[in-house]
Amino acid sequence: CSDQFLVRVPQGTYSPSATQNAQGVEALLTGAYGQLDGIPVPGSEWQGAVSNWVFGGITSDDAYKGTDAGDQPEQTALERYVWVTTNQHVRGKWGALYNGVARANLVLQGIPKATDLSATRRVQIRAEARFLRGFYLLEAKKMWNNIPYIDEKTYDPQDGNSTKVPNTDNAWPKIEADFQAAIDSLPEQFAGEPGRATKWSAIGMLAKAKMFQAFDPYTGAPNTAALQAAKVLLDQIINSNRFALADQYGYNYSAAPANRNNKESIFEVQYSVTAAADGGGGAGDDLAWPYNAGPGGCCGFYQPSQNLVNAFKTDANGLPMPTTFNDTDVTNDEGIKSNQPFTPYAGTLDPRLDHTVGRRGIPYKDWGIHAGYDWIRDQAYAGPYSPLKHIPEKAYSGTSAGNIKRSGNNYRYLRYDHILLWAAEVETEIGSLETARTYVNQIRTRAGNPAGFVKTSDGKPAANYVIGLYTAPWTDKAAARQAVRFEERLEFGMEGTRFFDLVRWGIAEPTLNAYVAKEQLKRTFLNGAQFKKNQNEYFPIPQQEIINSTSNGKATLVQNQGY
Amino acid sequence: QNPTGQQSTSTTQGSPTSATPTPAERAIMGTETASPQSATPITPTTVPAQTAAPATPPATGQSAPTTPAPATDQTPTASQPTPGQGGNRSGKVTDKNGGSGLPGVNVAIKGTQRGVTTDAQGNFRIQAENNATLVFSFIGYKPQEVVLGSQTTINVTLVEDVSTLNEVVVTGYASQQKKDLTSAVAVVNPKELLSVPAANFGQQLQGRVAGVTVNQDNSPGGGTSIRIRGYGTLGNNDPLYIIDGVPTQENLNNLNQNDIESIQILKDATSASVYGSRASNGVVIITTKKGKSGDPKLSFDAYYGSQTPRKFFDVLNTQQYGDYLWQSKRNAGVVNPANGNPSQAQYGNGPNPVIPDYIVPDGAMAGDPRVDPKNYSIARFTDPNFGKTVFQITPANKQGTDWQREIIKAAPIQNYNLSVTGGTPTGRYAFSLGYYDQKGIIIYNDFNKYSLRANTEFTIKKRFRIGENLQLLLSQRKGAFRNEDTEGNAIFMALRMQPIVPVYDIAGNFAGTLGSNLGNAKNPVASLYRGKDNGYRDYRVFGNTYAELDIIDGLTARTSFGLDATVSRGSYAGFPEPEASEPGRTYNLSQDFQYRYSWTWTNTLTYKRVINKDHSINAYVGVESIKSFGELQSGYRNNYYNGDPSLRYLTTGDPQTQQNNGYAFQDFTLFSYFGQVGYSFKDKYILQGTLRQDASSRFQAASQSAVFPAVSGGWRISEESFMKGIKLFSDLKLRAGWGQTGNQNIGDYNAYTTYTSDLYQAGYSLNGNPNAYNQGFSIQRFGNPNAKWETNTSTNFGLDVGLFNGALELNLDVWNRKTTNLLYTRARPFTGGQGDLPAENVASLQNRGVDVQLSYQGTTLGNQLRYSVSGNISTYRNKVLQLDPTSPDQPLLGYSTRLPPITRSVVGQPISLFYGYVIDGILQTAEEAAAAPQLDGYTNASVYINGQPVKGVGKFKYRDISGPNGKPDGKIDANDQTFIGNPHPKFTYGLNVNLGYKAFDLTLFAQGVQGNDIFNYTRYWTDFNTFQGNRSIRVLNDSWTPTNTNAKLPILDENDALSSQASTYFVEKGSYFRMKNVQLTYTIPPIVTKRVGLGTARVYFQTTNLFTVTKYTGLDPDVNTRGYGSGQDSQLGVDEGRYPASRNFIFGINLGF
Secondary structure (H helix, E strand, O other): OHHHHOOOOOOOOEOHHHHOOHHHHHHHHHHHHHOOOOOOOOOOHHHHOOOOHHHHHHOOOOEEEEOOOOOOHHHHHHHOOOOOOOOHHHHHHHHHHHHHHHHHHHHHHHHHHOOOOOHHHHHHHHHHHHHHHHHHHHHHHHHHOOOOOOOOOOOOOOOOOOOOOOOOOOOHHHHHHHHHHHHHHOOOOOOOOOOOOOHHHHHHHHHHHHHOOOEOOOOOOEOHHHHHHHHHHHHHHHHHOOOOOOOOHHHHHOOOHHHOOOOOEEEEEOOOEEHHHOEEOOHHHOOOOOOOOOOOOOOOEEEEOHHHHHHOEEOOOOOEOOOOOOOOOOOOOOOOOOOOOOOOOOOOEOOOHHHHEEOOOOEOOOOOEOOHHHHOOOHHHHOOOEEOOOOOOHHHEOOOOOOOOOEOOOEEEEEHHHHHHHHHHHHHHHOOHHHHHHHHHHHHHHHOOHHHOOEOOOOOEOOOEOOOOOOOOOOOHHHHHHHHHHHHHHHOOOOOOHHHHHHHOOOHHHHHHHHHHHHOOOOHHHOOOOOOOOOOOOOOOOHHHHHHOEEOOEEOOOOOOOO | OOHHHHHHHHOOOOOOOOOOOOHHHHHHHOOOOOOHHHOOOOOHHHOOHHHHOOOOOOOOOOOOOOOOOOOOOOOOOOOOOOOOOOEEEEEEEEEOOOOOEOOOOEEEEOOOOOEEEOOOOOEEEEEEOOOOEEEEEOOOEOOEEEEOOOOOEOOEEEOEOOOOOOOEEEOOOOEEEHHHOOOOEEEEOHHHHHOOOOOOHHHHHOOOOOOEEEEEOOOOOOOEEEEEOOOOOOOOOOOEEEEOOEEEOOOHHHOOHHHEEEEEEEOOHHHHHHHHHHOOOOEEEEEEOOOOOEEEEEEEEEEEEEEEOOOOOOEOOHHHHHHHHHHHHHHHOOOOOOOOOOOEOOOEOOOOOOOOOEEEOOOOOOOOHHHOHHHEOOOOOOOOOEOOOEEOOEEOOOOOOOHHHHHEOOEEEEEEEEEEEEEEOOEEEEEEEEEEEEEOOEOOOEEEEEEEEEEEEEEEOOOEEEEEEEEEEEEEEEOOOOHHHHHHOHHHHHHHOOOOOOOEOOOOOEOOOOOOOOOOOOOHHHHHHHOOOOEEEEEEEEEEEEEEEEEEOOEEEEEEEEEEEEEEEEEEEEOOOOOOOOOOOOEEEEEEEEEEEEEEEEEEEEEEEEEOOOEEEEEEEEEEEEEEEEEEEEEEEEEEOOOOHHHOOHHHOEEEEEEEEEEEEEEEEEEEEEEEEEEEEOOOEEEEEEEEEEEEOOOOHHHOEEEEEEEEEEEEHHHOHHHOOOOOEEEEEEEEEEEEEEEOOOOOOOOOOEEEOOHHHHOEOOOOOOOOOEOOOEEEEOOOOOOOOEEEEEEEEEEEEEEOOOOEEEEEEEEEEEEEEEEEOOOOOHHHOOOEOOOEEEEEEEEEEEEEEEEEEEEEOOOOEEEEEEEEEEEEEEEEEEOOOOOOOOOEEOOOOOOOOOEEEOOOOOOOEEEEEOEEEEOOOHHHHHHOOEOOOOOOOEEEEOOEEEEOOOOEEEOOOOOOOOOOOOEOOHHHOEEEEOOOOOEEEEEEEEEEEOOEEEEEEEEEEEOOEEEEOHHHHHOOOOOOOOOEOHHHHOEOEOOEOOOOEOOOOOOOOOOOOOEHHHEEEOOEEEEEEEEEEEEOOHHHHHHOOOOEEEEEEEEEOOOEEEOOOOOOOOOOEOOOOOOHHHOEOEEOOOOOOOEEEEEEEEEEO
């Protein structure tokens, strides 16, 4: 009797055999998609958030950490470029991304065992998994540059040593190969399943990979081969006519069902809210909501910078002022209590500002007029602005699990406006300045659609929105480059991409140090902060991960330069 | 004669006097009529007190083979026919102290096995010849011999036996006399234990036993951790508890300590290895009270007392907090550039902070139209005008709310216990009813338990015994306080609440941090009040039934089936918190139901025999199977209409918000064979060997079973002939032992890789539905099918000395335990994916130590003053020998708080050392700061002194210990962290003094710890710039300023986010000496008690934790383990804001009828 007595089959969990059939492999694949939002994280949710508000937002000239001084001091260290190798945030991101890689590899390992898979799905699943692996590794590549590439042949979930792979090889060719494999085998769409990667998502991701190789991150020198490769892919998307800019800029930040997975969308990270998933969508952005009397009531992180707000000033022609925008400030309510009168800035502004930044006196989606002081944790510390884009409309904010901060407000990872502006970058660099101007003007035309302006309850624009097109031909490459890049800043403000773009263009050091020099006059916590060239372009490999990569007494991973 | 008797003679070469039964067996045989085959020579040296024990404490269902029918099968006054001449003798046996009759005393005729026991009044009658010698013996008393002459009335007064040599000690599946012990077994006096009021016996063990470290949570119903001889594993270091033979590792609170008859602690592998796989952390053996033959004895014990707070943190009042803010802002340059004034929502924007009249609306002054009470509203979540035209109008507390004293208050503790014991020779019973109720000194927290015990035993046909031990218990823990909540618990909230916030607003609703710049703490009075009905109830059945058969003399078979089953229900409500800056918004409820059980079926065969007088054999073999299972279901719903406790059922909530879970949390089986052989030659040379084979479901078939051996020997030098002349020594024994034990605490499914379909982990909305998920798979745990038993090998050398006829006893043990193949969950790189990692047999730990127990007792002043002094001191040295061999530099990290893990364990060091930066004072000048090792963003960041920016002045001077290349590099970064403190004490000790004078007894018990460090994490919140919470008074008195250059803390700086990193600033000396108990007892004279029909009556007054001598600045230096689950010992000695021990004043009575 003792033989049977001593066998206790695990209760309440699935065994590996449950994954070794068609249904199981599909479930593994769903699990691999499930990591896209950056949750779970082996730390705190915000460390892994796909929106990158910590790593791409507060480290850039878009935003401050926000809240008050003593809150999440590790983030203060990040925004001050005091990047220590033990920062837990950095490790949390690493863990979230590589968990995605591991899940994609499990799918690839499972396919041969699932004999009941149809031939079609066998090929598609393989392509979807490779797309996802490429996605996670591209995100890692942006963060750390020197990363280990781990495929399904290397990975053995039973063996803790199997993924101790060096990070000294350039991972781009392998990441690109993953996207290429996805392009080769994915359908153009999955009917009824907008959450899945398609051939077009894969083309977009490969283009993104190329764009991240298009300039030298230290000198800014263009890489013609990468630019030309990108052009092919971007043109393919543009010429396909499958995608178009959504009619209104704000639709891309709306949780309304009609605006999710819209015609502009190339690859969206699906957020969803149910009680059963403990809330769900957008958990990584939980901290980045207004404080106190504001929507969500907590926690006051990720406050837009004055520099960002100033960038939305327009001249009489409705054009941005890339060189002078920061000379004077858009006036704000700093030091003015919510019950004291305040008149918002009356100068001309790009209408995208009020889709990007929450500021006193302007409607904050459908949550009412931004109350200023009362919505801010510590105005004297981190200024008067609130983040906005990832906040869902009140009508679509989560209630089912008791957390109103969860929503179905998808993170639009790859949109047609990305494609257009990357194409504008490429055309600029290869000399087709007028084509670039056309692309930028497409973006500005949509932004200038008056129907899309933030409006007060009487239907009037909430501020003095003036936006115009570049009517004069572009003749100067440097000016064109500046205009395109500035357009990207305006179009993608507060979307967690700014820091990575600055590094990609090779202009992070001058841009960010100029930003800090000016901004620290307003925000004393930036006092002494300095972006250090040849270090802060990339985050440190987490010290703990280097230690954990030790095999036979020697660390497999090597630290990035400057750390 | 009975056949077994014949058989026994035949196996002993026909010698009628060769079979010397064990003392316990003698108790049976002494009551039998003459039986030459089993005649027992009772020599003076071997007539110990327990010879006659009618119910020796351990002779219970627990100790299989030695269990006697504890009483005579004669009526107490019956006399025996005697073969020779002689006559009737009678008399009375009394107690020396009280003078009252002693029932149940064994009266035997020396050299025969005939005897009787005294009746309830202490009387006896026996027939004996004139040349006979009567031996009077009784447990706890010195035996006395009376040479008979012609007298017929023999009155004897027995003296209590101070020597414990003959105490019977339960050492596993059998019992031994203490003098025969060859291993490290500590015997705890339950009387001493019970003298300290506490919810569980674990708390009462603190300081009592050398080598046993106890740490308690202090909250009512909170946990207690017991560590025996250091830290043998990196997983769960809880010992195994055996209660009446049934193993358990359940909640210690769920046992009524008043039922405890004896506690033995098996400290080394020699003694514990018979419990094999689960014994590596030591074994605590508890035997509950059994009935004794005789009239029913009713006793009633009660105490009632008050627990009072001992200590508070010194924090800022309202004005001081304003001053702190203004200084911090000025120094940080956070000022209005026009006028140089700081500003803050409450304290204004002037040159000095001004305390407002109201904090909601922000900083409002009297006369402000908004503070008109008609503008009051609390409807934050429903009224769109809330905060605009209507407000939760809250006045400022201008003096300052003393939040700590709002939540920590004196509270009562009470305990009642009623018990009845008694029986006849064929049936004995013990019955008790207990009630314990402890309110917390933190308001709205309490614990109570009701327990019912029924132990019975029946003797059938003399050779067959059947019995049961059963406890039914209901315990209830209520309240929202949990130590483990750390920064969220009420103590932390009391520290973090600014003093300007009152407890209540103008309407009497709770006030809070709703206004601006009030921080994010929650009003702890509100949280505790709202959570007062949260908590859990345990319903537990614990006990066993057993049967024993004496097959032949000395050979006993026993079977026991034990059950430990608990049903538990938890209920936790959440509330809207309109007054809080980060509020709960709805009424919600989580509930869980769980059951868990273990059954243990043990079968043993025991053989005891004395051959040729000099050779004593004591052996048993057994087989045991254990099965354990537990399952939990939980649910959650939101949006209850109100917080009425009568609504707290799941159905009442909003079904659209429901979450539910169910899983098995405990699931394993064990199957074991075991045996032990003990041999003793002339009571001088003692040898013992043990072998156990365990097989566990937690390991795969290939490594499922393991054998755990142990051998030990003892040499009782005092029994040697050359020692006979030396009267000084009543006992002198050397002991040595070696043994192995195991550990299987690695989770039930360590061997298996499993997947979860949890939506939060692995779900995704592939179809784009914003309100649904596709289910997916993700790895839940990585399995390790190759795991095998971890082995704990221990050696023990001991010395037992008894001097002055046992008045002075010394026990010294020197020990070494080494754990190899230690099941350690080593870190894996995140590149392997997320999931629970398996334990692998890779690590190794060593503990060495010395335990000393010393006691002395005597009387003086012509026997008027009785006194006893006992003390223990112990020390251990713990060392990690190996963690992860493939990554030798890989530390085991403790828990992350707001700081990264504070503790780490590395090879070559003790586990859980504090890790951080070393501070070498404070940078005094800009020149010094520029020359000092640079911490980016710190030494090069400006502070403003008298309005002028200077870099690095007034900041901590961190020590440059190392750079990336192992050498100081002028930079402060992670390379400069080092070990900054050690939570392991140099030694721990306990001291107990009992003084008795006439009817008064005074007990003093003190306990202490010496030479350890504490990491005072509370300072992260109170001493540094962390959130907008209140601060310690130190920030005003001890922060650097140009005029206070000899400060401990850096310059106040609102932008400072780096001074708070883990450093030597947090590390404090943790030594303490605590007067744990002072108790004065008065025994009401028998002459008075008899008049009112009482047997005994005592009243006592006691105070616990009267004073504590320590330099530690936190609330309580008794900080050691973090929590009570597996792996918690990776963080020791970090004070995360614990519930402080209270000072108690207790009045109690003990009545016997």
